[in-house]
Amino acid sequence: xxxxxxxxxxxxxxxxxxxxxxxxxxxxxxxxxxxxxxxxxxxxxxxxxxxxxxxxxxxxxxxxxxxxxxxxxxxxxxxxxxxxxxxxxxxxxxxxxxxxxxxxxxxxxxxxxxxxxxxxxxxxxxxxxxxxxxxxxxxxxxxxxxxxxxxxxxxxxxxxxxxxxxxxxxxxxxxxxxxxxxxxxxxxxxxxxxxxxxxxxxxxxxxxxxxxxxxxxxxxxxxxxxxxxxxxxxxxxxxxxxxxxxxxxxxxxxxxxxxxxxxxxxxxxxxxxxxxxxxxxxxxxxxxxxxxxxxxxxxxxxxxxxxxx
Amino acid sequence: xxxxxxxxxxxxxxxxxxxxxxxxxxxxxxxxxxxxxxxxxxxxxxxxxxxxxxxxxxxxxxxxxxxxxxxxxxxxxxxxxxxxxxxxxxxxxxxxxxxxxxxxxxxxxxxxxxxxxxxxxxxxxxxxxxxxxxxxxxxxxxxxxxxxxxxxxxxxxxxxxxxxxxxxxxxxxxxxxxxxxxxxxxxxxxxxxxxxxxxxxxxxxxxxxxxxxxxxxxxxxxxxxxxxxxxxxxxxxxxxxxxxxxxxxxxxxxxxxxxxxxxxxxxxxxxxxxxxxxxxxxxxxxxxxxxxxxxxxxxxxxxxxxxxx
Ligand SMILES: Nc1ncnc2c1ncn2[C@@H]1O[C@H](COP(=O)(O)OP(=O)(O)O)[C@@H](O)[C@H]1O
Ligand SMILES: Nc1ncnc2c1ncn2[C@@H]1O[C@H](COP(=O)(O)OP(=O)(O)O)[C@@H](O)[C@H]1O
Ligand SMILES: [Zn+2]
Ligand SMILES: [Zn+2]
Numbered sequence: 379x380x381x382x383x384x385x386x387x388x389x390x391x392x393x394x395x396x397x398x399x400x401x402x403x404x405x406x407x408x409x410x411x412x413x414x415x416x417x418x419x420x421x422x423x424x425x426x427x428x429x430x431x432x433x434x435x436x437x438x439x440x441x442x443x444x445x446x447x448x449x450x451x452x453x454x455x456x457x458x459x460x461x462x463x464x465x466x467x468x469x470x471x472x473x474x475x476x477x478x479x480x481x482x483x484x485x486x487x488x489x490x491x492x493x494x495x496x497x498x499x500x501x502x503x504x505x506x507x508x509x510x511x512x513x514x515x516x517x518x519x520x521x522x523x524x525x526x527x528x529x530x531x532x533x534x535x536x537x538x539x540x541x542x543x544x545x546x547x548x549x550x551x552x553x554x555x556x557x558x559x560x561x562x563x564x565x566x567x568x569x570x571x572x573x574x575x576x577x578x579x580x581x582x583x584x585x586x587x588x589x590x591x592x593x594x595x596x597x598x599x600x601x602x603x604x605x606x607x608x609x610x611x612x613x614x615x616x617x618x619x620x621x622x623x624x625x626x627x628x629x630x631x632x633x634x635x636x637x638x639x640x641x642x643x644x645x646x647x648x649x650x651x652x653x654x655x656x657x658x659x660x661x662x663x664x665x666x667x668x669x670x671x672x673x674x675x676x677x678x679x680x681x682x683x684x685x686x687x
Numbered sequence: 688x689x690x691x692x693x694x695x696x697x698x699x700x701x702x703x704x705x706x707x708x709x710x711x712x713x714x715x716x717x718x719x720x721x722x723x724x725x726x727x728x729x730x731x732x733x734x735x736x737x738x739x740x741x742x743x744x745x746x747x748x749x750x751x752x753x754x755x756x757x758x759x760x761x762x763x764x765x766x767x768x769x770x771x772x773x774x775x776x777x778x779x780x781x782x783x784x785x786x787x788x789x790x791x792x793x794x795x796x797x798x799x800x801x802x803x804x805x806x807x808x809x810x811x812x813x814x815x816x817x818x819x820x821x822x823x824x825x826x827x828x829x830x831x832x833x834x835x836x837x838x839x840x841x842x843x844x845x846x847x848x849x850x851x852x853x854x855x856x857x858x859x860x861x862x863x864x865x866x867x868x869x870x871x872x873x874x875x876x877x878x879x880x881x882x883x884x885x886x887x888x889x890x891x892x893x894x895x896x897x898x899x900x901x902x903x904x905x906x907x908x909x910x911x912x913x914x915x916x917x918x919x920x921x922x923x924x925x926x927x928x929x930x931x932x933x934x935x936x937x938x939x940x941x942x943x944x945x946x947x948x949x950x951x952x953x954x955x956x957x958x959x960x961x962x963x964x965x966x967x968x969x970x971x972x973x974x975x976x977x978x979x980x981x982x983x984x985x986x987x988x989x990x991x992x993x994x995x996x
Binding site: 467514530531535536537538539540541542543544545546547548549550563564604607608609611612613614615616641642643644645646647648649 | 776823839840844845846847848849850851852853854855856857858859872873913916917918920921922923924925950951952953954955956957958
């Protein structure tokens with residue numbers, strides 16, 4: 379895809395994460411012109427820094443054409459809602475009801491397109507990463523929380539709000555795993571048992587310090603395999619991309635793939651059974667997918683082509 | 688919606704069920720002109736009877752314009768697949784690889800539109816039943832098996848194949864429920880624990896003979912509530928319609944609704960939390976939804992408006 383990028387409008391991309399806000403500017407998502415990262419503090423502070431960055435860089439480069447935001451959740455991503463673009467009931471109390479979209483639309487004076495971080499990451503993997511040419515796939519992040527962006531028939535799937543697959547229920551054997559889970563709402567839901575903080579709480583040290591042979595990982599693979607089996611039966615995707623900090627442990631992939639095959643036990647959609655190695659895969663864009671997704675959201679906003687079904 | 692029904696083409700609707708094949712003829716799904724029911728026997732026998740019925744009635748009434756089929760699964764419902772319209776790997780061995788769609792297209796000489804039985808039922812509930820005016824909802828049948836038709840943004844959601852939510856994993860307490868489940872693939876998946884045959888196998892008498900005060904129902908409500916919670920987090924629907932033989936026990940609804948609220952524990956999409964009574968509801972069309980869905984599929988085929996995303 380060759381473009382006369384000099385005449386293409388400048389796009390602002392913001393990955394609004396629970397730990398950091400990552401900002402990027404580009405005409406084409408494949409060529410980042412400027413970046414910045416700001417910690418997620420009080421909303422006023424963080425938002426002011428992000429705004430200053432975009433203003434300064436755009437003064438240096440070009441006026442902005444549009445902005446895309448891939449935001450942590452829960453966030454209202456329903457374009458028909460009066461609260462579209464607002465953060466919802468998050469444990470980060472300072473951020474509840476913050477109008478992320480409205481704030482940037484007002485202060486930057488450009489159209490803004492907002493989706494969840496995982497929906498943004500899914501979009502990026504679809505256009506530029508591990509799901510190119512695939513119409514039905516799921517992008518999962520296993521990090522501070524667990525969430526998924528779901529693409530079916532080429533379109534991001536949202537219901538009344540965005541899915542929150544991290545809170546699906548698990549089968550937990552309390553003899554094998556006495557850890558009661560850390561989800562503030564459900565205890566031992568998927569996120570409560572298998573997010574990064576759960577690993578650390580269960581084994582009393584950070585996931586990064588658990589060696590590959592530690593029993594932690596077989597249990598971790600088991601919960602993530604249950605998740606993959608449930609996603610397989612609920613959506614019949616052609617591929618499941620597992621990203622996020624915890625999945626940087628590449629040795630988890632074969633463990634998960636093997637356990638998924640045991641759980642499916644020969645029954646399921648052809649892509650899941652016939653090609654386990656290309657069914658459950660790491661992201662191709664690594665930690666960049668959220669930012670690139672935000673730029674793609676900006677691009678879609680400009681071309682009047684919203685990503686959601 | 689008034690129509691000059693005399694000039695509207697005649698539609699054939701077939702609900703191809705595991706127990707019976709239900710046939711209906713209509714110009715408008717609200718006015719059935721003829722019906723017949725044939726048991727699900729060897730494919731040749733059943734298909735010949737269905738064909739004879741449609742031929743005779745159409746000779747009496749009018750030439751057919753189109754046919755719709757709402758079929759038991761697994762069935763290939765992917766319009767882009769070379770096997771579109773064929774029954775897949777079902778325990779009913781005689782029916783494996785039967786080309787349901789092709790057979791009727793050839794012998795009736797009209798265009799045929801095929802979906803799963805639950806996708807058909809969902810379509811009917813959307814147009815004529817308990818999901819009118821609702822864009823995001825799920826229709827579940829709890830009968831011989833457990834399956835769901837999922838509508839998001841007004842469209843039926845399929846992945847590479849149709850979803851099979853009946854095989855999601857459950858949290859089962861083996862002390863409370865020693866029954867190991869009856870799914871031939873997974874034992875104690877949702878369907879293995881909560882379909883009609885599971886009720887009968889666990890308690891050694893048919894579900895119809897279990898009184899409302901029997902402990903069977905609290906357990907049944909618990910598994911169905913786990914299902915509803917998982918569907919809530921995976922799709923964020925505005926409504927979940929629970930149909931099928933087992934759900935004819937109306938006293939299950941309050942038990943399930945209460946348990947779902949416990950499981951969600953205050954966290955979830957607004958429709959699930961704010962309006963439990965209109966969130967989990969019985970079908971409005973009862974046992975008719977599959978047949979009416981088949982007629983709607985025929986109608987869509989005629990108007991070039993396929994139902995799937
Ligand atoms: N290599 C690793 N192994 C295990 N856990 C990790 C690893 N890297 C990060 N984590 C855990 O994942 C969580 C952070 O997830 P990450 O995806 O990096 O960010 P976030 O989800 O906040 O956007 C933390 O709980 C951290 O302990
Ligand atoms: N009122 C009822 N109470 C409990 N179980 C029932 C009831 N009616 C039917 N069933 C059970 O549901 C199953 C049949 O489900 P049904 O939805 O009627 O048909 P199918 O799923 O085959 O299309 C059987 O296992 C039957 O025992
Ligand atoms: Zn939870
Ligand atoms: Zn099963």
